[in-house]
Amino acid sequence: MKKMSKTRLIVCLAAVLLIYVGAWFAEKSAGTNSMLVTVLKKGAVYALIAVSMNLLNGFTGLFSLGQAGFMLVGAYVYAVFTIPLKRHAAVYQYYNGGIIQFELPLLVALILAGLVAAGLAALVGLPVLRLKSDYLAIATLGFAEIIRAVVQWDSLGPVTNGSNLLKTYPTFSSTKILGSTVLFPFIVSGVCIGLILLIINSTYGRAFKAIRDDEVAAEAMGINLFHHKELAFVISCFFAGIGGALLAMFQGTVQANSFKSAMTYDILLMVVIGGMGSVSGSVIASFLYIACSEWWLRFLDNEQFIGSFQVPLLRSGFRMVVFSIVIMVVVLFFRRGIMGDRELWNLRLPKKKKGKEGLK
Amino acid sequence: MSRNVLRLENITMQFGGVVAINDLSMRIDEGEIVALIGPNGAGKTTAFNCITGVYEPTNGAVYFNDKVIAASHPAGKMKRMYAGSDPEKFAGMHVTMTPDHITRLGIARTFQNIRLFKSQTAFENVLIATHLRRKSNIFTAMFRLNWQEEKRNRERAMELLDIVGLKDMAGEKATSLPYGMQRRLEIARALATEPSLLLLDEPAAGMNPQETLELGAFIQQIKKDFNLTVFVIEHHMDLVMGISDRIYVIEFGKQIAEGTPAEIQNNQAVIDAYLGGNDE
Ligand SMILES: Nc1ncnc2c1ncn2[C@@H]1O[C@H](COP(=O)(O)OP(=O)(O)O)[C@@H](O)[C@H]1O
Numbered sequence: 148m149k150k151m152s153k154t155r156l157i158v159c160l161a162a163v164l165l166i167y168v169g170a171w172f173a174e175k176s177a178g179t180n181s182m183l184v185t186v187l188k189k190g191a192v193y194a195l196i197a198v199s200m201n202l203l204n205g206f207t208g209l210f211s212l213g214q215a216g217f218m219l220v221g222a223y224v225y226a227v228f229t230i231p232l233k234r235h236a237a238v239y240q241y242y243n244g245g246i247i248q249f250e251l252p253l254l255v256a257l258i259l260a261g262l263v264a265a266g267l268a269a270l271v272g273l274p275v276l277r278l279k280s281d282y283l284a285i286a287t288l289g290f291a292e293i294i295r296a297v298v299q300w301d302s303l304g305p306v307t308n309g310s311n312l313l314k315t316y317p318t319f320s321s322t323k324i325l326g327s328t329v330l331f332p333f334i335v336s337g338v339c340i341g342l343i344l345l346i347i348n349s350t351y352g353r354a355f356k357a358i359r360d361d362e363v364a365a366e367a368m369g370i371n372l373f374h375h376k377e378l379a380f381v382i383s384c385f386f387a388g389i390g391g392a393l394l395a396m397f398q399g400t401v402q403a404n405s406f407k408s409a410m411t412y413d414i415l416l417m418v419v420i421g422g423m424g425s426v427s428g429s430v431i432a433s434f435l436y437i438a439c440s441e442w443w444l445r446f447l448d449n450e451q452f453i454g455s456f457q458v459p460l461l462r463s464g465f466r467m468v469v470f471s472i473v474i475m476v477v478v479l480f481f482r483r484g485i486m487g488d489r490e491l492w493n494l495r496l497p498k499k500k501k502g503k504e505g506l507k
Numbered sequence: 508m509s510r511n512v513l514r515l516e517n518i519t520m521q522f523g524g525v526v527a528i529n530d531l532s533m534r535i536d537e538g539e540i541v542a543l544i545g546p547n548g549a550g551k552t553t554a555f556n557c558i559t560g561v562y563e564p565t566n567g568a569v570y571f572n573d574k575v576i577a578a579s580h581p582a583g584k585m586k587r588m589y590a591g592s593d594p595e596k597f598a599g600m601h602v603t604m605t606p607d608h609i610t611r612l613g614i615a616r617t618f619q620n621i622r623l624f625k626s627q628t629a630f631e632n633v634l635i636a637t638h639l640r641r642k643s644n645i646f647t648a649m650f651r652l653n654w655q656e657e658k659r660n661r662e663r664a665m666e667l668l669d670i671v672g673l674k675d676m677a678g679e680k681a682t683s684l685p686y687g688m689q690r691r692l693e694i695a696r697a698l699a700t701e702p703s704l705l706l707l708d709e710p711a712a713g714m715n716p717q718e719t720l721e722l723g724a725f726i727q728q729i730k731k732d733f734n735l736t737v738f739v740i741e742h743h744m745d746l747v748m749g750i751s752d753r754i755y756v757i758e759f760g761k762q763i764a765e766g767t768p769a770e771i772q773n774n775q776a777v778i779d780a781y782l783g784g785n786d787e
């Protein structure tokens with residue numbers, strides 16, 4: 148890994164700060180209920196989830212399709228442990244107020260969400276990651292489907308509320324910072340992505356990339372494949388769990404059936420569009436993707452009239468058609484995505500001569 | 508007599524019915540440079556793969572510093588297909604180690620078909636190979652509490668690049684380097700794992716005569732500087748005869764000769780099978 152110069156690091160941190168100020172300002176001027184603010188919040192949540200998936204798929208070369216499952220775990224852990232005690236009777240109305248008779252502080256519940264997801268990942272990875280070939284995709288996909296069914300299982304109702312909604316837990320509106328609802332998701336997501344970046348640029352991150360580039364050579368260089376794959380998988384799922392908890396906060400309600408594998412494919416697309424192996428790419432792609440699907444392409448779903456002329460094709464569902472076409476074009480013709488495997492902050496400044504960029 | 512470093516006992520490696528190595532026994536002592544030669548497809552690379560844990564031999568045992576690192580005997584359906592000798596000799600033994608474990612014990616290798624980390628720079632390729640000797644864990648590494656180790660490893664990687672003459676190429680993508688340099692980068696990467704035994708699989712392949720000549724001197728130099736024992740597969744006879752203390756010759760997976768370069772050059776079986784016939 149190239150070491151970043153001090154000035155570049157300062158410029159980057161200043162840029163991040165500027166984005167945070169911008170987000171705060173956007174909410175102040177556009178209003179908390181504006182589409183812009185919704186997109187910013189959801190984008191921040193998905194940015195973390197996409198980066199966590201990229202750590203696995205893009206940086207370690209492991210193909211997992213279980214993201215939605217681990218997000219579900221995170222979302223449920225967060226919701227179950229933060230529903231205020233006095234609301235239990237109402238939420239768990241079919242289960243006599245539920246079995247859990249305590250609530251955890253919000254941040255503790257967030258971290259617990261990550262830890263439980265990570266613990267389950269460790270169990271799933273244990274048998275699967277020892278195998279040479281790529282059974283991980285199948286195993287994780289299976290895990291996601293199974294966990295979705297298990298959570299809705301009636302016997303677990305006193306904890307998970309069965310197939311009923313979990314609600315009334317703290318959301319982004321209850322975590323206002325400086326009178327703004329966007330800052331909490333931005334800060335949590337930003338800190339988590341920062342931690343992932345620290346891992347990627349550490350000696351362990353280099354080992355992950357070595358495994359991605361050539362397993363045989365990595366093993367010959369003394370890198371224990373199982374140990375490092377398991378580590379990458381557990382870390383990725385830890386952050387997916389926190390991402391799931393943030394999504395629960397964003398949505399205000401949690402229901403297992405919304406964590407379908409289609410959600411995983413959405414995230415996978417963000418990773419591919421942003422560039423496998425680029426953290427900044429995943430972040431940019433997440434915001435773009437959420438903005439398009441929630442906002443900019445919404446008009447495609449509404450019938451429109453110009454005078455008495457009805458614009459053809461525009462009707463409910465057309466948005467997804469256009470969306471799919473855009474995605475196919477990206478996958479077919481821009482396979483490296485927006486950033487490839489480069490990072491925004493490592494892009495070579497124009498005019499800088501090649502060869503001058505030595506190693507610090 | 509100096510200490511034994513590597514010992515192969517009755518190694519047979521079968522892929523189904525294909526017998527890649529047949530009852531091969533060898534020993535390499537400390538400080539030797541030993542060459543393994545033989546026609547293409549003779550089983551040389553397969554021998555390396557059995558030593559480094561990539562393959563589990565069908566029969567036989569491998570010792571490194573008198574410690575078993577691989578031992579196996581024909582079992583299951585291999586029992587029927589087994590074509591080697593003495594299937595019972597290692598019946599009580601079964602030892603398998605993953606390649607990373609064996610590398611940690613002190614055996615490093617290069618690959619015949621260059622296997623560098625494609626997306627990484629020359630510097631990063633070497634740096635990655637210092638990972639196995641780490642004292643850090645994921646948390647200390649993440650928060651850079653291991654900065655002293657990190658600094659040492661970076662300096663070490665740079666030193667090794669300097670030693671193989673690639674210091675100026677440190678920031679280049681490994682795969683953008685010319686062939687000869689990629690081979691030297693693989694040697695630097697292997698040295699970064701701090702081995703006591705170095706296995707080189709056709710290190711001169713694709714090099715021009717000048718580079719090959721330099722490579723011979725270079726191998727002898729690093730052997731001395733790093734206290735290595737070297738086991739090298741090579742086709743360039745000038746190189747082999749120039750640097751080897753002893754040579755093993757195999758054909759169709761079987762040893763046909765063993766001896767000093769002078770003995771091998773005058774060995775009729777070798778001349779018939781290999782040296783005379785095809786001039787590689
Ligand atoms: N993984 C494998 N599966 C099947 N056959 C193999 C495998 N590896 C090597 N062989 C066979 O073993 C024989 C020896 O190959 P190799 O050791 O690469 O030869 P050399 O390095 O001496 O040129 C060849 O016939 C090759 O086809």
Ligand SMILES: [Mg+2]
Pocket residue numbers: 551552553619
């Ligand atoms: Mg070979």
